[in-house]
Amino acid sequence: MSLRTIQKHIQSYGNINKITASMKLVSAAKLAKTERLLKDVRPFGLGTLSFYKRYTHINMLDHTNDHLMFAITSDRGLCGSIHTAVVKKVKKELSRSDQRFAKVVCVGRKAEEMLVISHKPNILFTVFKIGKENPTFLEASNIFNECSHIEYIACQIFYNASITRGTSKVDWISIYNTNLLLTVVHIASLEEVEEESMRSYIEFSTVSLLFFAMAENTLCEHSARMIAMDSASKNVQQMNSKLSLEYNRKRQTKITSDLIDIVSGSQVITEKK
Numbered sequence: 001m002s003l004r005t006i007q008k009h010i011q012s013y014g015n016i017n018k019i020t021a022s023m024k025l026v027s028a029a030k031l032a033k034t035e036r037l038l039k040d041v042r043p044f045g046l047g048t049l050s051f052y053k054r055y056t057h058i059n060m061l062d063h064t065n066d067h068l069m070f071a072i073t074s075d076r077g078l079c080g081s082i083h084t085a086v087v088k089k090v091k092k093e094l095s096r097s098d099q100r101f102a103k104v105v106c107v108g109r110k111a112e113e114m115l116v117i118s119h120k121p122n123i124l125f126t127v128f129k130i131g132k133e134n135p136t137f138l139e140a141s142n143i144f145n146e147c148s149h150i151e152y153i154a155c156q157i158f159y160n161a162s163i164t165r166g167t168s169k170v171d172w173i174s175i176y177n178t179n180l181l182l183t184v185v186h187i188a189s190l191e192e193v194e195e196e197s198m199r200s201y202i203e204f205s206t207v208s209l210l211f212f213a214m215a216e217n218t219l220c221e222h223s224a225r226m227i228a229m230d231s232a233s234k235n236v237q238q239m240n241s242k243l244s245l246e247y248n249r250k251r252q253t254k255i256t257s258d259l260i261d262i263v264s265g266s267q268v269i270t271e272k273k
Helices: 003-055 082-094 109-122 137-146 178-182 195-272
Strands: 067-072 103-107 123-127 154-164 167-176
Touching (some): 003 195, 067 082, 067 109, 082 167, 137 195, 154 195, 167 178
Parallel strands (some): 067 154
């Protein structure tokens, strides 16, 4: 490469470094904001999960028909493989013979982009404009309202769950049809509760679990993007250092070559005189 080309590359890498560093700072700020949100949301999610584990003992394998799945991703990328991990898990479930007719709600454009080629008939609908801001309970409620006309027995929500800051794993939550839950013996044996009150609680709890999963996934996304941008910044800086070293070497070689030509030319002129 010529000196001019190397100089342009150094300038380009410098601009990329500014962008990745800015994105890292933005992701860090959004991560802190989502952590504050999740601090308030977790009690609702974990409390509802404990209710399901304690009072419902429904085997998913007993209800293989009419399945509904939620693939929680977002519209934005540059965050490692967290979206791919969720979609891989959904594809694995869909590959089972008893799940091949299951319907999938893609929460975020990324889930649709990865599922539309191989599992287009399974996609029920896609929710866009996810990931720019923190999720809200109203968003989760609207998503479930869109599914109100779907007859499902069992439902699974696939999302990224945070383990520690910077690490996550794909987890899932199993929820069930309201009428099915109302017939479960363990719920019927609770203290006297009106059926309408229990029905309202179950509907609220399902939305709470979706909201909890969306908040967890958003936290993991911001964390993964921050780490990805940090790695990108380091890689750009390393590349810039290598190019700067090569530029200086070639520049010194060029200067030395020009000096030799000048000295040689002056000697020839002196000898002619």
